[in-house]
Amino acid sequence: xxxxxxxxxxxxxxxxxxxxxxxxxxxxxxxxxxxxxNTIAITKASFLFQFAxxxxxxxxxxxxxxxxxxxxxxxxxxxxxxxxxxxxxGSQMLEVVEIDDSVLMSEFIHVLYTESEGDELLQLIEYTAxxxxxxxxxxxxxxxxxxxxxxxxxxQTSRIRYELDMENALKRGLIVGNRILSWAITR
Numbered sequence: 001x002x003x004x005x006x007x008x009x010x011x012x013x014x015x016x017x018x019x020x021x022x023x024x025x026x027x028x029x030x031x032x033x034x035x036x037x038n039t040i041a042i043t044k045a046s047f048l049f050q051f052a053x054x055x056x057x058x059x060x061x062x063x064x065x066x067x068x069x070x071x072x073x074x075x076x077x078x079x080x081x082x083x084x085x086x087x088x089x090g091s092q093m094l095e096v097v098e099i100d101d102s103v104l105m106s107e108f109i110h111v112l113y114t115e116s117e118g119d120e121l122l123q124l125i126e127y128t129a130x131x132x133x134x135x136x137x138x139x140x141x142x143x144x145x146x147x148x149x150x151x152x153x154x155x156q157t158s159r160i161r162y163e164l165d166m167e168n169a170l171k172r173g174l175i176v177g178n179r180i181l182s183w184a185i186t187r
Contacts, residue, residue, distance in 0.1 A: 038075075043160040044113070044138075044153060045079045051134060051151065052089045052111055054177035055169075058132050066092035067107060071099035071124075072115035109133055121146055132173040136162075150174065154185070161185045 066089040125148035164184035
């Protein structure tokens with residue numbers, strides 16, 4: 001009887017090992033793996049939070065909640081809400097909002113992350129051009145940084161980095177902190 005029980009345990013362990021091995025082999029197919037996608041979102045979330053903490057906005061934008069708006073990336077939005085919402089940015093409470101056209105029109109957003117491209121991105125940048133909004137894009141590293149954006153995320157040697165357009169930041173009335181300047185890449 002004892003021998004039969006041990007045999008069943010070995011069979012169960014063998015089945016678990018085979019099952020895990022099969023799952024691992026299936027996950028090794030093309031495309032980004034879940035961990036890579038999560039790592040990208042975690043890195044972007046951390047940078048967005050640092051942009052909020054390390055830069056300065058005009059005094060009239062230092063009341064109410066400090067808003068980071070996310071357009072086009074629900075995973076990033078959820079991660080920011082889970083990890084950073086409710087923390088303080090100076091004397092303001094951090095609020096993370098998912099952006100659609102109605103939200104963008106009705107609330108001021110301090111940092112706006114968008115994955116829009118083409119005409120949609122141009123319209124968004126045009127709409128925010130005269131406002132102290134840090135527009136953050138995520139355009140391919142081989143493309144030029146979008147005109148009017150302040151920050152652009154790029155993948156460089158398998159790492160998420162960012163470009164910074166100081167001229168656009170100054171036009172928008174934003175004061176970029178030294179830490180953000182030192183982490184930026186230049187082309």
